[in-house]
Every structure is written in structure tokens, then in C-alpha cells.
Amino acid sequence: MTTLIAQDLNLKIDSKFILKNINLEVNSGQVMGVLGPNGAGKTSLLKMLSGQTDSQGCVSWQNKQLNTYAPQELAQQIAVVNQLNESVFSLNLQQIVRMGLLPHKSLLSRQTARDDQHIADAIARVGLAEKTYQTFNSLSGGEQQRGLIARALVQRAAFIVLDEPVNHLDIYYQHQVLSLLTSLAHQFNMTVAMSLHDLNLAANYCDQLCLLHDGKMVAQGTPSQVLQAERLEQVFRIPCQVKHHAAQQPNALRIDFSPSNSQPSTCATATWQTEWSPPT
Numbered sequence: 029m030t031t032l033i034a035q036d037l038n039l040k041i042d043s044k045f046i047l048k049n050i051n052l053e054v055n056s057g058q059v060m061g062v063l064g065p066n067g068a069g070k071t072s073l074l075k076m077l078s079g080q081t082d083s084q085g086c087v088s089w090q091n092k093q094l095n096t097y098a099p100q101e102l103a104q105q106i107a108v109v110n111q112l113n114e115s116v117f118s119l120n121l122q123q124i125v126r127m128g129l130l131p132h133k134s135l136l137s138r139q140t141a142r143d144d145q146h147i148a149d150a151i152a153r154v155g156l157a158e159k160t161y162q163t164f165n166s167l168s169g170g171e172q173q174r175g176l177i178a179r180a181l182v183q184r185a186a187f188i189v190l191d192e193p194v195n196h197l198d199i200y201y202q203h204q205v206l207s208l209l210t211s212l213a214h215q216f217n218m219t220v221a222m223s224l225h226d227l228n229l230a231a232n233y234c235d236q237l238c239l240l241h242d243g244k245m246v247a248q249g250t251p252s253q254v255l256q257a258e259r260l261e262q263v264f265r266i267p268c269q270v271k272h273h274a275a276q277q278p279n280a281l282r283i284d285f286s287p288s289n290s291q292p293s294t295c296a297t298a299t300w301q302t303e304w305s306p307p308t
């Protein structure tokens with residue numbers, strides 16, 4: 029069943045289109061990856077899909093427009109894990125994860141043993157049980173990222189939106205976190221939308237992909253529909269090969285970018301300063 033529908037989304041700042049005519053649909057139980065080069069509009073799109081930015085256009089979740097949800101009701105439906113900012117938290121990890129319960133509480137409600145169990149389970153699921161009482165500030169970038177994912181789990185929202193969730197994670201936790209998100213979607217019929225820079229992780233873990241370039245939707249569909257060499261070369265401005273491993277898994281893809289083997293794509297316009305000296 030289609031649960032997320034975005035129609036004709038536009039975002040214009042200072043007369044420049046950041047997003048232009050974006051349309052997409054995501055079914056419940058699916059993981060959608062948002063791909064594209066730096067500045068393509070991934071974060072802006074995720075903010076619109078999760079109601080963090082007012083949309084010029086229409087986003088509806090469960091047949092109801094996002095801008096008609098009350099704030100608490102929206103927070104019960106949608107959990108957001110944004111990119112890490114400089115954190116000002118002096119709270120410990122458990123207290124940060126506990127914030128995920130807020131949408132389900134009234135001002136006077138008490139903490140229950142069941143709440144504590146949910147928090148402990150979520151922290152354990154992201155592999156941070158031994159860091160439960162460490163201050164959030166003192167956690168490593170990857171630990172903070174996993175802590176924020178634990179907070180999203182505690183929120184028990186049916187739609188989780190994550191902006192580059194594996195950015196700070198080592199290879200083990202990249203796979204752990206993406207497997208966890210995929211299994212939440214597939215087993216519990218949740219919907220996940222996330223931006224990713226690693227196209228191979230996107231091919232492995234996402235059911236649907238959309239590829240943005242300069243604020244426009246270049247392609248959307250299954251990984252094998254979207255991840256085509258010629259298109260990726262144009263968008264990412266670097267030579268690329270896409271290999272299909274149908275023998276292992278029907279949709280298994282391997283994307284290799286090989287800048288050293290050939291000349292940069294003719295689309296590449298940037299020139300890089302490779303030497304630098306301090307100003308005198």
C-alpha cells in the first residue's frame with residue numbers, strides 16, 4: 029500500500045530552484061534511498077517529506093497531508109535522524125534516547141518500567157548498551173549517530189527519515205544499521221527514507237531509489253532501474269561500471285567508479301587546486 033505521496037514539490041530560495049517538480053510514492057514496508065551528488069537537494073527533499081520544511085507542493089502520509097497533522101501527532105508518525113550537528117547536549121545517552129518517548133507522553137505522565145525496557149532495548153539494538161550513561165557529547169561521531177537511531181526506534185514511528193545515517197559509521201556498523209532499518213521496514217511494515225552516498229550500500233539495502241541532480245529527479249525505481257552506468261557517469265561526473273551478479277541474488281549490483289583508469293567525464297567542469305601554501 030502506498031503510504032507516502034509527494035506531488036509537485038518545489039523549493040525556491042533566493043530565486044534559485046533547490047527542488048523542482050519532484051513527485052514520488054513509497055509503499056509501506058519499503059526502504060527508499062535518496063541519492064545524488066553534493067548539493068543535489070537530498071537533505072532538502074527529506075526535510076520536506078518529514079514535514080521539517082514547509083512544502084510548495086503536497087506531501088501526504090497515510091492519506092493525510094503533512095501540514096494538517098498536529099505537531100505531536102506528526103511526531104508519533106514520523107521519526108527524523110538528521111545529520112549530526114555540533115551538539116550542545118550535556119545529557120547522557122539514555123536521556124537522549126528517552127526523548128523519543130515524548131510524542132507518546134502528556135505533561136504529567138510518568139516513566140514506566142516498560143518505557144525503561146524500550147529504551148534499554150533500543151540502545152542494545154544499536155550496540156551501545158555499555159555506553160548507556162555516558163554523556164552524549166563524549167560519544168564518538170558513530171556512537172552519536174547510532175544513539176540518534178536508537179531514539180528514533182523508541183519513538184515507534186511508522187515512518188523513519190534519516191539523512192546520511194551511515195556517514196560516521198565504520199563498515200561493520202554501516203551494515204548493522206542498514207540491516208536493522210531494512211528488517212524494521214520488511215518485518216514491521218514501516219517505511220524508511222534515507223539519503224546515502226554509497227551507491228553499493230543503496231543497491232544492497234534499498235527497495236526503491238530516487239536519484240537527484242541539481243534539484244531535479246533524474247530517475248526513480250528499483251536499484252537496477254536507477255543505477256545505470258551512463259546515467260551515473262553523467263550525474264556524478266566520473267567513469268562508472270555497473271556489474272550484475274544475478275547468480276548470487278536476483279538484484280545484486282556492484283557499482284565501481286574508476287577515476288584512475290580513464291579520463292574524467294566530459295561533464296566535469298570543476299578544477300581542483302592541488303597545491304596550497306599558507307597566506308604570507
Ligand SMILES: Nc1ncnc2c1ncn2[C@@H]1O[C@H](COP(=O)(O)OP(=O)(O)OP(=O)(O)O)[C@@H](O)[C@H]1O
Pocket residue numbers: 041046064065066067068069070071072073
Ligand atoms: N536555506 C538555504 N539557503 C540557501 N541555499 C540553500 C539553503 N538550503 C539549501 N540550500 C542549497 O540547496 C542546495 C541543496 O542542498 P541540500 O543540503 O539539500 O543538498 P544535499 O544533496 O543534501 O547535499 P550534500 O550531499 O552535500 O549533503 C545546495 O546548493 C544548498 O547550498
